[in-house]
Amino acid sequence: MTPPLKQFGTSINCMDGRVQLPVIEHMRTKYGLDYVDMVTEAGPIRILSESRESAIAESIRSRVAVSITKHNSELITVVGHYDCAGNPIERDAQLGQMRTAIRVVESWNSNAQVIGLWVDKSWAVHEIE
Numbered sequence: 001m002t003p004p005l006k007q008f009g010t011s012i013n014c015m016d017g018r019v020q021l022p023v024i025e026h027m028r029t030k031y032g033l034d035y036v037d038m039v040t041e042a043g044p045i046r047i048l049s050e051s052r053e054s055a056i057a058e059s060i061r062s063r064v065a066v067s068i069t070k071h072n073s074e075l076i077t078v079v080g081h082y083d084c085a086g087n088p089i090e091r092d093a094q095l096g097q098m099r100t101a102i103r104v105v106e107s108w109n110s111n112a113q114v115i116g117l118w119v120d121k122s123w124a125v126h127e128i129e
């Protein structure tokens with residue numbers, strides 16, 4: 001008997017160690033996932049919104065593609081957070097970047113759903129429309 005398939009999700013997250021576990025826990029709890037593949041950079045929403053043609057953005061895209069194709073992920077989160085060293089601007093400006101970054105990730109044409117997550121100063125996770 002084959003074991004039941006494990007469900008994977010994908011997160012384009014900041015490298016900041018404070019946001020890994022909150023994002024994983026949110027995605028596992030809300031979406032019933034078993035595992036979250038982490039694609040991390042310093043301030044990824046800044047990279048995707050301001051430098052979408054860059055080598056680093058291509059690196060993000062190719063790693064997300066592995067998660068989609070090899071782990072059948074159907075959900076991608078794009079994360080911004082309080083006190084981001086790689087993206088030291090206020091929340092509202094980050095949310096603007098996040099909306100652009102979501103559209104960039106959607107343009108990669110996987111069938112996965114793409115949503116934004118904001119991690120606040122208490123390290124609580126909020127979904128962004």
Ligand SMILES: [Zn+2]
Nearest residue numbers: 014016084085
């Ligand atoms: Zn950060």
